[in-house]
Amino acid sequence: MKPRRRILAATTALLAAVPLAIAAMSANASIPPPAAGWTQVWGDDFNGPNGSLPSSSNWIFDLGHAYPGGPANWGTGEIQNYTNSTQNIKLDGSGNLRITALKDGAGNWTSSRIETQRSNFKPAPGGKLAIEGRIQMPNVTGQAALGYWPAFWALGSPFRGNYWNWPGIGEFDIMENVNGINSVWGVLHCDVAPGGACGEFTGIGNSRACPGASCQSAFHTYRFEWDDAAKTFTWFVDGQQFHQVTQARVGTTVWNQMTSHAGYFVLLNLAIGGAFPDALNPGQPTPVAATQSGHSLVVDYVAVYSAGGGPTTPPTTTTTTTTPPGGGGSAYSELQAESAAERSGGSVGVGDGGSAVNQIGNGGYLKYSRVDFGSGPARQFYARVASGASGGVSGLVEVRLDSRTASPVGTFAVGNTGGWDAWRTIPANISNISGVHDVYVTFTSGQPAPYVSVNWVKFGT
Template sequence: MKPRRRILAATTALLAAVPLAIAAMSANASIPPPAAGWTQVWGDDFNGPNGSLPSSSNWIFDLGHAYPGGPANWGTGEIQNYTNSTQNIKLDGAGNLRITALKDGAGNWTSSRIETQRANFKPAVGGKLAIEGRIQMPNVTGQAALGYWPAFWALGSPFRGNYWNWPGIGEFDIMENVNGINSVWGVLHCDVAPGGACGEFTGIGNSRTCPGPSCQSAFHTYRFEWDDAAKTFTWFVDGQSYHQVTRDRVGAGVWDQMTSHAGYFILLNLAMGGAFPNALNNNQPTPVAATQSGHSLVVDYVAVYTAGGTPPTTTTTTTTPPPGGGGSAYSELQAENASERSGGSIAPAEGGSGVHQIANGGYLKFSGVDFGSGPARQFYARVASGAGGGVSGLVEVRLGSRTAAPVGTFAVGNTGGWDAWRTVPANISNISGVHDVYVTFTSGQPAPYVSVNWVKFGT
């Protein structure tokens, strides 16, 4: 899934096996322990009451037909409307997440798409990262499956709030399938489109049939590994490797563009129609009259693992700037000390104070913030949210004016409560010198969606 689409030829070649457990055909109650040498750093086992939504501490809902200001129909031509209705997405009470595509009496399709709150999944220097999910594709085939397009994938963090920098920020399609075909596609998207090192809009991909039972009739484990030391990306199904891309293949510059930013966020969605399923339906539109409503992408768990490497060392300096903002960009700029503020209210936060429950249109101004010779490449904000289901928005950094183009952006939704604080990173372009810094807040909903304790910058 991406802002454009490619056609890939299926292959049934069985390549090298790796020592990962092959999935059983029933749901697990929890995430299995990692293999020797690996450590789980994040995961969701989707355990919870039947009919409940997935954890807002882990996931953000993507709603409608596009990101705000992004390409229409998610850039892929898919036709469904994404919702956060439990008719389209819910926990089933048996340890699974179910995303269900539905057609109403007027012929309109709805489904769901979620992405992780975290957008910084990447390996340590010289280490490895693995993103893994145990998934059953919608159990429908033939004419009844035309248009179904389930996906488990990851996008580079700079895509958040920009939506026009694909494919340079990188995309890993860990599992894709269309039209109920018994195959999994694994694809890398990179560089520029059209053309470029990844041959966009096609990408560098491969596909194969699922081992044993079909992709549609049983759970299978889909895994992507990023090896920073070997400079490789590798795709697996049930422990069997079927696709690999090396740095040498795309070039060092393209590789660095994909791997030098803050990391990746993970997505799960079930689309209907669009360029990929249409292409594999003899370039005819999907879904069709025979396409059946009501089939589900079923996810047992999603987990992220790391192994080896040397995490970067960071030094944190905490100072409180004087009222009016100012001070060093590399110290914590306390939200309640902003020289100007619109929206929210000052209230206690983590032993001090913060600006609470900011809604669309709010902003904080910090005057005369000194970045020195920098250059600053990272922005951090300490935020919390008790927003209702599906309510989220953007935190944006602008220089000189609150209407200037953002230099950094991240999305935030419910973190588990208005006092459930977390530090969220975003990339910024090399900044030096002294600037008035505006932190602005943009949402498609009128309800408050974020509280801010402090902001700071890093090199």
């Protein structure tokens, strides 16, 4: 389900099926407890009355054939119209979410796609993050399955409200499948398209048959782990590793581009047709006349876990350095937004326990003169921010040194945090910085509307 067309013909050698006549397992109807050392940070077990929609506090419905202003047909060539009708998406009353693809009498297909409200899933510095789901793919194979494209995946938060910055913001395909093949694909998308470090539009992928029962006939657990200390992304099915990508493979710059923003949101969808199923059915676009309507992607639960790592807020500092007039001083003390030497955009008002620069939009900036990083090196940037921006409005908070037009040394994305007084401390990785610099905090967005208030910024080693 990529924001660009891709072909995975290179993976066709990995399509060997394992036909086993094993009865489908039943749903758990609850999220299992995390493994030792892990903590659940978010989850949905899809328990609820039969015929009800999934929780709107957890999920956003993607509707139609594209994001507003985004690529047509979701950038993939898929043909279905996404709806929030209970004909296409509902809880089944037995602890499952069912997303069902339907064809009407005129040959038009409908289905559903949802994404998490939260878009900040990432590991703590030096820690791990896992995204896991227990899922049964649509139970259809052969000609009747041609064009079915279920997916469980994650996109980088800066994609929200932009829709044209793929694949640089990163994409983790935790589980993909097409055409009823007994195989799960795990894929990383990154950098630029076409080409780039991830070889777009294909991405860096691998696949394998589901262990034991086929992917279509039974539930399997699909898991993606991001290890910030080891600098690895790893894919599992039923606890068995089948794919891994390291920072060394894509390069530090590309890795940082994917991992230094605010985090990721998780998606579930069932597409019909498009580049991927077409690529594995050469010579005949999908769906075909024999493709059957009415099969469902069935999801028992989705959960996000964390393990290890340091704090997600800046460490306590013992420095007694105060912020002098003009905004300079120690990089490791809180540089108050309202004390910046120069400011463009926003307005000074009430902040988090004091004052802040509120409702900054595209093109705004804060300048702090002669900020002292010492021998450093500083590797972290933190900002205390809040946003009451309307849906779809978001943007970047960027750090630049010595010039407002210099390339950013650190960036994170921010959207609605729950209100203009809902303050959060968001971290970003930066290159090793030392010495004395003029620091510019710049604000870039694809929309004219304000999207962020800033209370203070700070650096850490």
